Structures are given as C-alpha cells and as structure tokens.
Amino acid sequence: MKYETVIGLEVHAQLLTNSKLFCSCRVKFGSEPNSEVCPICLGMPGVLPVINRRAVEYAVKMALATDCTVNEKSVFSRKNYFYPDLPKGYQVSQFDLPVAEHGHIDIELGDPRKDETEIKRIGITRIHMEEDAGKLIHGEGADDKDISYVDLNRTGTALIEIVSEPDMRNPEEASAYLKTIRDILLYLGICDGNMQEGSFRCDANISIRPVGQKELGTRTELKNMNSFKFIRDALNYEIQRHIDVIEGGEKIIQETRLFDVQKGVTRSMRGKEEAHDYRYHPEPDLLPLIVPNELIEKARGEMPELPTEKKNRFMDEYKLPIYDAGVLTGSKEMAKYFEESLTASCKLSGIPEEEKPKQAKITSNWVMGELTALLKENSLDISECKVTPKSLAELINMVSKDTISGKVAKDVLGEMFSSDKSAEEIVKEKGLVQISDTGELSAVIDKILSDNADSVEKYKAGKTKLMGFFVGEVMKATKGQANPGVASKLIKDKLG
C-alpha cells in the first residue's frame, strides 16, 4: 500500500531578552551553575512574577511576521508535571488562549539552482509564550553514576513556541519549514537560532495514512533532534517504523519518542503517558496578558524587511536569479554585505541605475563564489570578514576597468583576506597590473607561436579551438597578468 506522511512541528525559540520572562535574573549562557537565579524562578512560595515587556514585543513581532492574529487578551496557565529541571512543579505556559494564532508562512521547495522551485503555504496554528526549564547533567563517573545534576540558570528564560498545522508531507518540507522559521527569527533579531546550545529546538508530530484517506493516523511525537540533519534522519526513520508496524498488522501507539543520535533510531520514552496529564489551569499569580494596540503598532513599526521580501526584491530590483537571491538573503548580514558592495561599486564607476542589474550579477558572483569560499576555508562568518564591502567593490572595479585580470583578482582577494591591505596596494606592490600593451604582449605571443609550431599548423588547418590553448599559454607566461581579450585578438591577427 502507498502511504502519505503527515508532519506538524513545534518550534521552541529562546528569546534574546536581557532578563527572564517573569523575573529580573540575567539571561546568560555558561555562568556558574545556579548563580543566575532568584526566589521567583526558583519557585519559592509568596513571590510575585511580573512579565517582561520586551518578551511580549518579540512574541508580537513573530506573530506579525507569520501573519498571525495577535489576541488582545491571552492567559497564562500552569502545566503541571514533575521533573527535577522544573523547580515549581509546573511550567508557566499558555494553553487555551495563546498570544497569537491563525497564521501561515510560505516555504520554498525544489531546486533553485535549476530554477525549479515551488511555494507551499504552511499554516501556523498558534504562537504562545512560556518559560524554559533548567538543565540536567547526568553523572557518568564511578562516584556519581547514580545522580543527576540540576542547574536552574535557564529556568524562567522567555520562550515562544510556534506550532504548525499538520501541513507537511515529507522530511524535506519539514526541513524547509524549519529553515524558514529560523531565518525569520534571525532577521527579526529575537532569537540566536543556535540548535546546539538549544536556543532553537524542535519537536515533531508524525503519522502516516494510506494515500487518499482523510482522517489522520495515530501520531508519535519526536524529541531531542538538535540539528537539521538529525531532524531529517529521525523523521525518515520514524516514517519507515510506522510503515513496518502497520504492515506487520500492528498498531502505532501514541507516545513520545527520543531520537538516539548515536544509533540513528527513535526509542520510546517509557512512562510518559501518565505524565501527559498536565492538568492545565490558569496561573493565579499572573493576570491575563493584555497586549495594547500601541505595543502592536510599535512592533509593526520596527519590523525589518523579512527574508522572503528581501529575496523577492533582489530578484525584482537587481534581476538576480532565484538561486543567487536565495543565497544572498540566506542571512541578513550576507544581504547587507552584498548591497553595500553593490552600492559602492556602482558609485565608484558611475554606473547608472539601469545598468545596476549587470553590476549586481558581477557582485553576486564574487560574494557567493570567491568570498564565501574564503570565509568557509577560514571558518568565518560574513560579519567577521576583514574585507569590507567597499574594498571588495574596489577590487571588482579594477577588473571591470581591465586594470587586473579576473584570475589575478582572485589571488588578490585571498591576499586582502589575510592582510589589511587594499586591492590597489597589493596590485601595486606585486606588480600585478594587467598587461594590455600590445607591444609587450606581442613579444610574448611571438615566442609562444614559434615554440608551438605544430599547434599553429593545426590551427591554420581549421582547428580553431586551439585559440584557448594559445591564450592559456599567454596567461601562463605572464603569470595571469595578460589581458585575455587583447591577447586573443593579437593571436588571431598574427595567425590571420
């Protein structure tokens, strides 16, 4: 039988606030254990939690970015369960009245390199605010193998949970959805998106059903997937497991399963069924959250250009191919770098507005190609790049003005990357200026032609493809400094 997979995702994003959601403790990764805590986040009796305004603003921004309706009134509830990382015995979350709901995002599927892409809309059921739990470390030594260590620094940190509709049909769609959500959070600057440190986490609900069947199959929930690769691996494993169980004549049990990174399998979290009785009820220590219209309007006024808008603008304004636009808007730092280089280079050579697209493609090739390769080689982020957008523009202009050849420019960029020198300084110092002087090139060409008499014969006999070989020899002889255009014209004339 043929099956269809149904996937819904729950994303937890830690908000980049200075203080926690309901108390003024510092939010800081890597402090001494249990040092960033106070009576409120430790769950001492008699304390008064007060909500952090910035956390509300951030949640509203995510709601606006995903076309959700912001609820004027939402309610915090207690989600009750026992676990050592939860000092109060309940997590303050939102249940029946979340801060925002009924939104959607568009994800891009297919291969942008081949210009074969399609857009799919994924529904966002809700966004709610909640506090994070602490961290557990399990003893592994001879003296501590029977204990777990509890660090409550993270307890009470502000999170938003973004819940999708079960609209995804395969792991690729799930992955594209997650990437899109993460990009939006990063563009908004409200979450650092770090999966390894757990500030961006994802749980997946997955089920399968025979193709054509309307009602959903029994779902399982997957946890503990802290990279995009693990998410795809876990989902693929789970799909096959569901098929095997059903084809084997058995039934899927609704349960929570952990992905085992080492073994690449999912396994049941025993005894979680009982704990799933969370007995939600309104948190009596907190008033309902009222989001005033002014707060929404302020958030709206601060909204940056979002990844999809930027990408569409790059295609529209600069006529860039979808692939280029996608890569360049992959992070807002990269997009900023590209636009600054482009502006600088248009200004340097006085390129008029209507010729901007041509310059944009040239700049795009440099940023996506050589520059990205150099960043990768040196494990650097574009924000740490020594070569400023203006310096790159200068280099690009030296090529378009035929001062240096494209090949030399690549070496110069490498040099710029590891030194503080400008392109012009390096070219001058090393004498790399392109040779366009016909007299100088003529001498080089004459030597090459006489050294390769047999190739000259073949060329004359009609094997004109050999032009590439001659130009290559000229480039070699001049260490890449010859102007290939001038050289090929000269050769043609000489072989007349």
Add this chain to the structure above:
Amino acid sequence: MSITDKDVKHVAGLARLNLSSEDTSLYTTQLKKILAHVEKLSEVNTEGVPPTTSTVPEARPMREDEAKPLRESLVGQECALENAPATKDGYFTVPKVIE
C-alpha cells in the same frame, strides 16, 4: 460528578503521593462530598459568559527588560542551594533521572 478510588489513586500518583488503601477510601469519601458541594455551582446558567481568569481587570503591569536582581541577599548560588537536601559542586543533585 462521581469520584472513585481509581481517580484518587491517579491524582495521588500525579502528585507523587503514596496512599495506603485506607487513605484512598477515606479521601474518596471526602472528595465526593467536596465535589458534591461545588457541584451546586453548575446549576447556574453560564451560557455566553466567558471563563473568569482574574478578578482584577484594571492593573496590567509589565516590567522593563532590565537584568537586575530584586535584592542582592536573595540571589546567587549559595542562597539558591541553602535549603537543598543534596548538592555537589554548585549543583542541586537528585537521584538519577534518565529517559
């Protein structure tokens, strides 16, 4: 609404309470009475009335996002661990929990 020994055991389990069978039947009887008393409320027609989650309609305070402790004496590792039954190297310690 009627409550059985099974319900009481379930709730006790969620609260990590270990009840003897005498306790269980005692609490079942008591809870039955309490619930019967509260049941009276369901006689009121609440159609179209939104659930009350708070009786303080006006005050809506929010805190500015400033990381500063309320009182120095109430924060820090030493203070946090003071009442804990078991600690080690700045951590609370508990019997191993692993899923």
